Amino acid sequence: MFHYTIQKRIRIIYYLILLVFIILIIRVLYLEIFASKSLNNLANDLWARNLPILADRGKILDRNGIVLADNITTTSLIVIPSQIKNKEKVARDISKILKTDYINIYSHLTKHTSIERIHPEGRSLSYDIAQKISDLNYDGVYLLKESKRYYPYKDYLSHVLGYVGIDNQGLSGIELEYDEYLKGNDGKIKYFSDGKGQRLNLSEIYEEPISGNNIMLTIDLKIQEIIERELSNVVTKYNPEKALILVMNPNTAEVIAMSSRPNFDSNNYKIYDIETLNRNLPIWATYEPGSTFKIITLASAINEGKVNLFEDHYYDGGSIMVENARIKCWKHGGHGSETFLQVVENSCNPGFVVLGQRLGTKTLYQYLNNFGFGKKTGIDLNGESSGIMFKLENMGPVETATTAFGQGISVTPIQQVTGVSAAINGGNLYKTYIVKSINEGLTNNVIKLNHPTLVRRVIKEESSKLVRYALESVVQNGTGKNAYIENYRVGGKTGTAQKVKDGKYMVGNYIVSFIGFLPADKPEYLIYVAIDNPKGITQYGGTVSAPVAKNVMLSIIDYKGYPKVLTDKTREYTWLDQKYIKLPDVIGLTKEEAKKQLKGFSLEYSGSGEKILAQLPEGNTYIKENSTVKLMLN
């Protein structure tokens, strides 16, 4: 009986212990089977030490494949302190080769870290020095290939390219904006080490670095060189506070060249002050545009059918009253009686006030928005400003009047160039861009190609044609004469913007500008020149900036080999000979009534009713005499 109890309890304990034991073993087997992979990975991280192999950073190229940002291969010294046996001797030898003090190197060698970079003495070593160190053949001393950024054109395009830090990380410009693409993936040599950092006798794993992608810009280095040269001349000649030139393809809104002064050398960016480094003027600077902005008012007025450049006249008495404000023309005494084409040629402020009034605040405001003012163009660079515009509800008659000739609003150069591109390219606003494509690093095969992006249609093809015509006249007969190039067709507009300081306009201190394009009938290059406070010259856009723009255009003509064309008196199309008349709105009238009103046009009917439902072109626009008007009847 008693033995029976004991036996029963022994059996209970036996099964209990067996159960616990088996549970434990199952847990072990679980760890070995199911958790094996994740534990193995974690353990691998613990055992493995990585010697980094830096990937080659992608190059930055111009649109023709010329390298603007390159890499130089250098060698860097790294040490694995736990593997170095005789630290004193190694430190002594290395410090002798690197010509640096022993204490410094010794402190690197004795640091409690798995991998230590000798920085900065051990970076960018020359071949000779690297060879000497490698000849020592010490354990735990490694030489790694590294690449260093190099900008062969030094200070050219520096704001666009930007610069990189000591670890090749993009800090500014394209280098920053496209860092993800440029940087590539670092490789490594993975070796196993014990808990004290000693190398274990296991085979190493080599992970190849993947080079970064190349970035191909829309920039044309040849034209970039032209504007850099011109800017340098401007600096020598006028010693301005700032100066900038922008060249754009108006048909696509690609930036072809852009630069500004002051600039910097990307190879050596550290010696420049932070303002110089950060301010990429063509996209950062915001100021009152002045008369170059009149192109926008002009384009809007033409498109709305508010003006016939050839027929409508304006008498400029030297000033115009808007509410209680007297707005003066830049020319003392005024221009007298002039057509609106002459208003444009003369850059007559009161004339443009009238255009602004004809448009009305709301419509003008709508056009400014449509041309892209008041918001960033979205160019793929860092540091773009959005400019300052009136709010619609704050725009009274005076604000409308000043805006019409380019005062009271603040815009960036890139906005102006993009907006004017739309005004002259047939009326399409495109998104500004500077990266043409992203290419595979080694083969330079295109991975991603950027295409022009149409933002919106702003004005009609016909209106754009008239804008081009008017701006060509400005260069032939008006304020832009200094940009006139014989035998080539050039359009443009001058600008002299007053600078505001502490809420007041400054005296004798202007931003003088010129925006020009060629060929005038079919623009391929749009050039914008702005010079802030040039010294030793009358500060007018026509006298300072127009000649600079002319030089740029001459060089482009030379580079692109544009053929000579006959200009001046014998133009391809002579607008003045052709009469433009206002087409009345006849919708809702009877067929007979319409016929009476539409004398001088040839009519085409569709439908057979008596009442007019629609007409093409629309009413209240200026069209050529004798052109066909289509009428739809009910």
Place this chain on the structure above:
Amino acid sequence: MVYSSSSIWSEYKFNTKFYYFNHQLIFFIIGLIIMIILSKINYKDYYKYANKLLFICFILLILVLIPGVGQIRNGSRSWFGIGSLGVQPSEITKLALIIFTSKYLSQNEKDVRSFKKGIFPILLVIGLFFILIMLEPDFGTAMVIIATIFAMLFVSNIKTSFFGYIGLLGLIGISSLIIIAPYRLKRIVSFINPWSDPLGSGFQIIQSLYAIGPGGLFGLGFGNSIQKHFYLPEPQTDFIFAIISEEFGIIGITLLSILFIIIFYNTIKISYNHQDLFAKYLSFGLIMGLIIQTILNIAVVIGLVPVTGVTLPFISYGGSSLLVSMASIGIILNIANNNKHNL
């Protein structure tokens, strides 16, 4: 196995890979001799000398606490140094206590059902030794002894309600300990999730898991453990099981487990069938001592129980542990043989 897991540390400390291995080999030979001798000594002699044996252990345990006599190794004053060899009296005490309890239980067959007459005296004795061992401190051995003795008490004719009270008491004790010092809860958390404190209390467990995990089916092969390269502390003693898993994988662990179960099963069978009550208790106690120690060790290695510092019987490096384990087997062999004679 001791060789493989210890060679790296051995070379690091003593400039020879064979330091631990050689020591263990010497102990193994001594252990073998002791085992053979003990298997020849009639187990009934222990019945006679049980009290004396326990008294000697009592003296030893007190001596080992005296600085200068006892040596501190791994933070515990639980060693007598004889040259480079160390002897742990707590290991021997384990044997002596099992023998003593066996004698006590078989002597007081009728009294064990009463708390006052039966259980209280033996609890007093065990408590005394428990306190002495905890003073070293050797928490692991103390745990093994307590668990073994309780298993023996359970097997004897004690009322089961007694264990209910003990369990309740333990629960109250643990709860009040946590309420008094909430940091203890943190310790428990860190043991459930070692990654919550990977460099502190979770460190050993994580290192141990890193050894077990990568083993896979066949392991990395004999001598190829990576974790023994200074990652895992005590690879040759407490964590030898992890290294076995790393080097021999699932197959190695399964084989090892089967060996342990065979020994366990056979001894339980001996105890179950033996006619002599003392022999029954003794063989049961001895095998429980071994198997509880094994379970505790494995539980620590796989992170189910906080680190206690218990070795894996027969496998781990450690002279006292190996000698006591082999002595246990020697006694069990004698009990087995005597039973056959009786029948």
